[in-house]
Amino acid sequence: MYFVDRCVAVIKPREPFVAWLNAVPGNDAELSLESLRADCTVILLPEFTDPEEGVACIDDLYDKLFRMELASWYDDESLWPADRSLKTFWEWFDVEIHSTVIDSVDADLTNSPAGFDE
Template sequence: MYFVDRSVAIIKPRQPFLDWLTSVAGDDMVDLTLDNLRADCTALLVPEYDEPEEAVAWVDERAEQLFRQELASWHEDEAAWPADRSLMVFWQWFDVEFHSLVLDSVDEPIENSPALDA
């Protein structure tokens, strides 16, 4: 195993995200629950931090981009996205869980590919 010079942020949708998603998806998501939605979430490698406030500040600086990526991963029609994607709304719609220790347990190189350009 190898230490990785990154930390992790896990973006977990909250009830307002689920409410929006079920309103735009109609019958396709009728059985989706918040627990289901939060069971497999986006995990981001973020810069290492000494204090949790540093990780929060990193997310704050990218909140609009992260918000767009989360919306796009579930519903591509931007016209259906909420108009207000401000920092305050981001934190109302998502919890972010931070972890400072990352270990790579695979003895193969990490392959990179571009993320969604949302």
């Protein structure tokens, strides 16, 4: 096992995200908060010594993260909420920041663009 020179943030939907998702026209499935929080997005962040640095990093990335979370459900941006401010991001998502990342795989990492760099 190897220490990785990154930290991580786990992006967890909150009730307002679930309410939006369940209100999208044509969505026939009633999704629960519990089901959405069971498998969440994990973002690698630069290493930091103070947890507030991780929060600041999320603040810098919030627009991309917000768009990524919405696009993972609907590509049609006309269905997205109009208010995608930093305040709304923090109301719609909990973010867990962790400073230790360990790679348990004895192979090189492979990187590819996520496609959300708009």
